[in-house]
Amino acid sequence: IFKPKSKFKSKSDEKLAPKSYPFIGSYLSIYSNRHRLIQWTSDAVHNSPNFTFLLRRPFGQSRIITGNPTVVQHILKTQFSTYQKGGIFRDTLFDLLGDGIFNVDGDAWKFQRQLSSHEFNTKSLRHFVEHVVDSELNERLLPILTTAAANETVLDLQDILQRFAFDNICKIAFGYDPGYLTPSLPDAKFAVAFEDAVRISSERFRMITPVLWKIQRFLNIGSEKRLKEAVFEIREFAMKILNEKKQELKDKPSIQSVDLLSRFISSGHSDEKFVTDIVISFILAGRDTTSAALTWFFWLIFKNPEVESEIVREINEKSDSPIYDEVKEMVYTHASLCECMRLYPPVPIDTKAATVDDVFPDGTDVKKGMVVSYHPYAMGRMETLWGGDYIEFRPERWLKKDEREEKMRFVPRDPYTYPVFQAGPRICLGKDMAFLQMKRVVAGVLRQFKVVPVVNDGSEPVFVGALTSKMKGGFPVKIKERK
Numbered sequence: 001i002f003k004p005k006s007k008f009k010s011k012s013d014e015k016l017a018p019k020s021y022p023f024i025g026s027y028l029s030i031y032s033n034r035h036r037l038i039q040w041t042s043d044a045v046h047n048s049p050n051f052t053f054l055l056r057r058p059f060g061q062s063r064i065i066t067g068n069p070t071v072v073q074h075i076l077k078t079q080f081s082t083y084q085k086g087g088i089f090r091d092t093l094f095d096l097l098g099d100g101i102f103n104v105d106g107d108a109w110k111f112q113r114q115l116s117s118h119e120f121n122t123k124s125l126r127h128f129v130e131h132v133v134d135s136e137l138n139e140r141l142l143p144i145l146t147t148a149a150a151n152e153t154v155l156d157l158q159d160i161l162q163r164f165a166f167d168n169i170c171k172i173a174f175g176y177d178p179g180y181l182t183p184s185l186p187d188a189k190f191a192v193a194f195e196d197a198v199r200i201s202s203e204r205f206r207m208i209t210p211v212l213w214k215i216q217r218f219l220n221i222g223s224e225k226r227l228k229e230a231v232f233e234i235r236e237f238a239m240k241i242l243n244e245k246k247q248e249l250k251d252k253p254s255i256q257s258v259d260l261l262s263r264f265i266s267s268g269h270s271d272e273k274f275v276t277d278i279v280i281s282f283i284l285a286g287r288d289t290t291s292a293a294l295t296w297f298f299w300l301i302f303k304n305p306e307v308e309s310e311i312v313r314e315i316n317e318k319s320d321s322p323i324y325d326e327v328k329e330m331v332y333t334h335a336s337l338c339e340c341m342r343l344y345p346p347v348p349i350d351t352k353a354a355t356v357d358d359v360f361p362d363g364t365d366v367k368k369g370m371v372v373s374y375h376p377y378a379m380g381r382m383e384t385l386w387g388g389d390y391i392e393f394r395p396e397r398w399l400k401k402d403e404r405e406e407k408m409r410f411v412p413r414d415p416y417t418y419p420v421f422q423a424g425p426r427i428c429l430g431k432d433m434a435f436l437q438m439k440r441v442v443a444g445v446l447r448q449f450k451v452v453p454v455v456n457d458g459s460e461p462v463f464v465g466a467l468t469s470k471m472k473g474g475f476p477v478k479i480k481e482r483k
């Protein structure tokens with residue numbers, strides 16, 4: 001599928017690899033690039049032989065980062081049991097995620113995966129898009145945009161989309177509506193606690209050594225103190241909902257619940273710790289991913305008006321179809337979202353730990369315990385994989401004319417070249433749900449409005465990556481009614 005080749009053409013190219021020194025490793029380069037770590041590691045991937053490089057961190061820790069699809073397939077599929085969450089990932093996120101699906105391996109993971117996969121069957125997905133997404137769209141998002149258009153106010157669209165996604169995922173996970181997109185509702189405590197806990201947990205990854213945050217946690221000071229409080233609030237809240245749900249199901253056993261929590265309780269899993277852990281993982285998974293993708297999507301279509309026109313044409317053509325059929329048939333919009341996430345992946349880099357010594361197909365030696373990352377951001381910007389126009393936003397690269405039916409057909413790329421949703425046995429469980437949600441939002445918004453970014457000095461927005469990516473400083477926009 002992809003032939004690794006040495007990219008070092010000359011001695012001067014080799015100088016592009018991060019410099020490493022005894023004891024501190026590449027810390028000086030890491031520190032000077034701390035505000036653009038995704039872009040810096042992406043450059044390092046591009047400039048490395050076989051697109052795999054070893055990043056030496058202080059105190060003898062090393063991390064292998066790859067953008068080579070053959071290696072990605074090796075990590076995510078062929079040697080699936082060798083590369084696990086384990087180690088530093090589990091340790092760093094344990095306070096927030098506990099033993100939720102994101103943070104476990106082996107039988108514990110398999111069990112949660114099987115149990116929750118029912119939530120993603122066609123019936124549940126149809127309900128999700130027709131009821132959950134649609135009510136949030138029509139009752140909350142579109143009225144906010146209508147008011148902003150009438151008053152010509154500037155909105156932070158990134159913030160609004162995050163709130164939208166948070167309400168959606170809470171309804172799926174808990175059957176509970178936090179109303180985070182409704183500014184008049186004061187009960188945003190749970191959402192704020194969740195936001196703080198995710199931010200502080202992500203910051204732990206950026207510390208020079210985990211010992212630092214562990215000391216802070218032990219002394220219960222600084223951001224670790226807030227993390228403890230935030231996690232306490234989240235768990236207390238989750239427990240409250242759990243008990244209410246248990247009572248509700250006891251009082252009305254015949255009730256048709258579609259949320260994850262009710263499903264677990266109904267199938268006999270009501271252990272408080274187990275159920276709260278898994279629900280917290282789901283909220284994390286669904287919270288910032290679709291909003292990150294949509295934020296960059298609205299920026300990209302503004303920059304590429306011919307793409308926006310084609311999307312508007314497609315959604316108007318489908319406006320008489322039932323909602324579920326409409327979103328399923330939005331082929332050009334689907335391609336545009338894939339193209340957007342190629343350039344701006346919501347999870348820009350993802351990490352595993354090697355459980356035994358191994359050798360990658362490109363010859364890289366891996367030692368037991370090493371941290372190993374694959375880099376969707378770097379891979380989306382590789383000429384070898386996407387051609388000379390890789391930097392252009394061109395949804396057509398995902399489409400092919402179906403000669404018999406005389407219409408465009410979506411042609412997916414193999415998931416090891418495009419691991420935006422991960423790949424292999426642990427591929428994102430919410431992928432289909434995410435596309436349905438994003439396409440419904442795009443149709444709802446663009447049918448009625450034009451989103452116009454407020455760009456003061458003509459500069460491009462900056463991509464920042466943590467656990468999930470963000471647009472630095474938010475996404476200020478004005479909303480115009482489409483004539």
Ligand code: HEM
Pocket residue numbers: 101102113169172281282285286287289290293345346347350351419420421422425426427428429430431433434
């Ligand atoms: C554009 C949107 C999304 C993207 C790009 C995305 C991407 C990913 C990625 C890269 C992973 C692997 C993370 C890891 O193991 O470290 C993942 C896992 C997962 N995602 Fe998504 N995700 C999206 C939306 C969603 C949504 C909306 C949900 C839930 C409703 C969801 C549920 C999950 C779950 C449960 C896992 C864990 C799967 C497992 O470990 O077996 N995702 N996703």
